[in-house]
Amino acid sequence: MPFLNPDLRHPIRLPDGTPYENTVWLRSVIDHPNIEVGDFTYYNDFDPVSDYAARIAPYLYPGAPEKLFLGKFGQFAHGVRFITDSANHAREWFTAYPFASFDADLMPHFATEYFENRRDTVIGHDAWIGHGAMILPGVTVGHGAIIGAGAVVAKNVPPYAVMAGNPARCVKMRFPPEVIDVLLALAWWDMAVDDIRALMPILTSADVDALKQVLAEKKSRS
Known part of the structure; x- marks a missing residue:
């Protein structure tokens, strides 16, 4: 079996060889026009x-004005929810009630607020x-970030x-700024799968010098 087969629905195999059905590659189970999922991003x-799209993004309907972009190699635990911008109500008006949801004739009053100013979630x-973390509308979560269990991310x-x-709130950074710069420049998630596998001894370590060497070699080949 190849290293990280993106075509599998259930990528984890138990010791007896049966698939662990609680975990899925999201790209294999989501077909939604407003959701883009990178390879090897899993949800448990x-x-x-x-319906995995409805489970993780319950307010994002097909054809909504906003999108949800999920990068590669994401790790999403049980109960993670992306509350996309269509969940919002008008906060500046005298009523926040979504009357147009129940009477289509009122839609012209809601068009600007409801359809023209929606933000993507990335x-x-x-x-x-x-586990149980919630990402609120319009938020961008950077590469390599960790969101703690039960956190509510609004920025x-x-x-x-x-x-x-x-x-x-940010409780710490995972690495010093110079190491983060190296990781972002290396962008290992964009490498071929076989090249990523070859990097496992470094990616599963904290050897900064080795990491810098890999980046230097990548630059020399470009």
């Missing part, structure tokens, strides 16, 4: 799921989002930040 759910590559998250709480 302990409850039965019939999750970077190699982001880990913990953009820098690459490789560790966020926790409600509202989520």
